[in-house]
Amino acid sequence: MMRKRLGFLIFGLVVLTTCSAPQQAPSYREIPFTEKPKNIILLIGDGMGLSQISAAMYSNRNRLNLEFFPVVGFHKSYAYNDLVTDSAAGATAFACGVKTYNSAIGMTRDTVPCPNILEEAEAKGLATGLVATATIVHATPAAFIAHQPLRVQYEEIASDMLDVEVDLLIGGGMQYFSRRESDRRDLVQEFKEKGYEVYSYFDRDLAQLPFNTRANLVYFTADKHPVPVAAGRDYLSFAARLSPYFLEKRSDQGFFLMIEGSQIDWMCHSNDAQGAIKETLDFDRAVGEVLNYARKSGNTLVIVTADHETGGMALNPDSKMGRINGTFTTNGHTATLIPVFAFGPGSELFSGIYENTEIHQKMREALGFEATTALQESDR
Ligand code: MG
Ligand code: ZN
Numbered sequence: 362m363m364r365k366r367l368g369f370l371i372f373g374l375v376v377l378t379t380c381s382a383p384q385q386a387p388s389y390r391e392i393p394f395t396e397k398p399k400n401i402i403l404l405i406g407d408g409m410g411l412s413q414i415s416a417a418m419y420s421n422r423n424r425l426n427l428e429f430f431p432v433v434g435f436h437k438s439y440a441y442n443d444l445v446t447d448s449a450a451g452a453t454a455f456a457c458g459v460k461t462y463n464s465a466i467g468m469t470r471d472t473v474p475c476p477n478i479l480e481e482a483e484a485k486g487l488a489t490g491l492v493a494t495a496t497i498v499h500a501t502p503a504a505f506i507a508h509q510p511l512r513v514q515y516e517e518i519a520s521d522m523l524d525v526e527v528d529l530l531i532g533g534g535m536q537y538f539s540r541r542e543s544d545r546r547d548l549v550q551e552f553k554e555k556g557y558e559v560y561s562y563f564d565r566d567l568a569q570l571p572f573n574t575r576a577n578l579v580y581f582t583a584d585k586h587p588v589p590v591a592a593g594r595d596y597l598s599f600a601a602r603l604s605p606y607f608l609e610k611r612s613d614q615g616f617f618l619m620i621e622g623s624q625i626d627w628m629c630h631s632n633d634a635q636g637a638i639k640e641t642l643d644f645d646r647a648v649g650e651v652l653n654y655a656r657k658s659g660n661t662l663v664i665v666t667a668d669h670e671t672g673g674m675a676l677n678p679d680s681k682m683g684r685i686n687g688t689f690t691t692n693g694h695t696a697t698l699i700p701v702f703a704f705g706p707g708s709e710l711f712s713g714i715y716e717n718t719e720i721h722q723k724m725r726e727a728l729g730f731e732a733t734t735a736l737q738e739s740d741r
Contacts, residue, residue: 394706398662398727399615402605402651403455403720406644407448407501408626408637410670410697416634416685417641423682426649427665430702432709436717437698438669441470444696448626449512451668451717452504458721466500466518467508474508478724479617480525485730488528488611492600494587494643495623496534497522501668505619516543523551526577528611529618531600533583535561552579567596567603574610589624590643591636597622601647605654605661615660615728620647629672634687637674655705662727664711665702666720669694 406413418425440450440463447463454460457475461468469475479489491502498518503509507521519537522530538548552559560570561581570580588594601620608616622644628636648665655661673690680686701720703711707727711720 395660396706397729398706399660400605400609400618400658401616401662401664401724401728402618402620402655403724404601404620404622404644404648404651404663404665405452405455405501406622406625406641406665406667407495408629408669408671408694409622409641409644409667410674410695411700412674412676412687413625413629413637413641413670414700416674416676416687417638417645419676419680419682420638420685421642421645425645426652427645427702429652430663430665430704430708432703432712434701434703434711435698435714436666436701436720437715438667438717439696445694446669446696446717447500447512447694448668449500449504452501454717455666455668455720456505458718458725460716460718464512465510466503466512466514467506468510472510477505478721479505479527479619481725481730482617482728483526486612486614488608488614488616489525490529490604490608490616490618491527491532491621492529492597492604492619493532493621493623494582494594494597495532495621496537496583496586497530497532497581498534498537499532499623501621501623502532502619516541519548520546523548523555528577528616529604529607530579531567531582531596531604533581533585533587535581536584538581549579552577567599572603572607574607577611578607587624589628589636590639594643597643598646598650602650602654605651605658609658617728620651622647625667626671629670629674629689630692632672632689632692634674634685634689637672637687638685652704660706662705662707662724663703664708664720664724667699668717669699670697671695673697 438446440446441460450461450463456477461470493502498515500512503518507518509517515537557577559579625640655663673695677686710723
């Protein structure tokens with residue numbers, strides 16, 4: 362009880378001391394950074410290319426939190442066997458540093474499981490977390506924690522999550538843990554037996570959790586997919602505000618956190634420009650929360666990027682400031698270069714044009730992890 366009250370106090374403090382007011386932020390050069398980052402927060406806007414970013418910015422009084430990043434680069438998103446990547450191969454490139462086939466989750470092109478940065482961070486004593494606005498077993502978060510030949514193996518991906526000592530999971534997809542079809546395991550129970558605290562939207566809001574930073578935390582935001590922002594989903598920026606404070610208490614070695622704005626991609630698959638703008642602005646609010654943390658901590662490298670662009674989105678000539686006419690060339694993904702934004706110690710590594718796999722190498726280099734293994738070299 363005492364502990365729970367303490368938890369509430371800490372949590373209240375977190376809420377009170379952070380606010381999204383980018384205009385009042387100190388300039389980059391005024392911030393005293395450490396030489397090397399202790400923490401990395403990687404934010405992935407699934408399907409978020411330059412048009413999605415532009416449309417969101419011009420729909421938001423010409424402002425985005427992304428404008429506060431001093432370092433900008435581009436990555437080449439293509440997969441091993443396809444110029445147009447999917448989210449599985451794209452996330453595996455970031456997580457493992459290998460180009461692989463579309464649909465691979467943490468597997469090389471020869472279907473060999475590849476070590477990922479979250480597992481490596483865990484092995485080195487860092488705290489780790491994954492936050493998504495899709496199911497937590499969906500391709501992007503899955504590639505940071507699971508190893509399966511095909512992205513649709515949701516229950517197998519869920520099982521893999523029990524094999525990694527991850528500190529924080531926030532996302533949908535509870536049914537793949539609690540009401541499985543492929544076996545009789547109850548993974549929610551198994552999490553609890555391992556000492557995790559497990560909550561869901563059935564129990565209470567994310568904002569009402571008793572914050573116990575002495576146990577790993579799983580919070581399910583939906584039974585399957587969380588709803589779009591347009592239908593009322595509102596937890597991403599809150600999760601982004603909370604997660605760094607939670608993880609910094611979980612280890613004094615630092616943390617690795619991946620936060621995904623999952624549904625920009627889905628809106629663009631549906632060629633819904635206004636939906637894509639809403640999802641991109643939701644993601645940008647999460648970026649703002651993370652920036653607030655990074656400004657305070659001084660030892661956190663923040664990287665924002667996408668796995669690929671979706672829809673071949675364009676801002677048509679009749680677009681006006683505040684009234685964007687977004688159109689699309691496809692219902693699928695495209696092969697265009699993808700922007701990378703970096704802030705904090707180690708951010709200078711992210712300028713220029715490079716392969717998506719190099720984001721993995723740059724994150725490892727920033728954290729001071731030793732040179733890559735022979736497996737990764739041969740598969741790059
Ligand atoms: Mg995704
Ligand atoms: Zn997609």
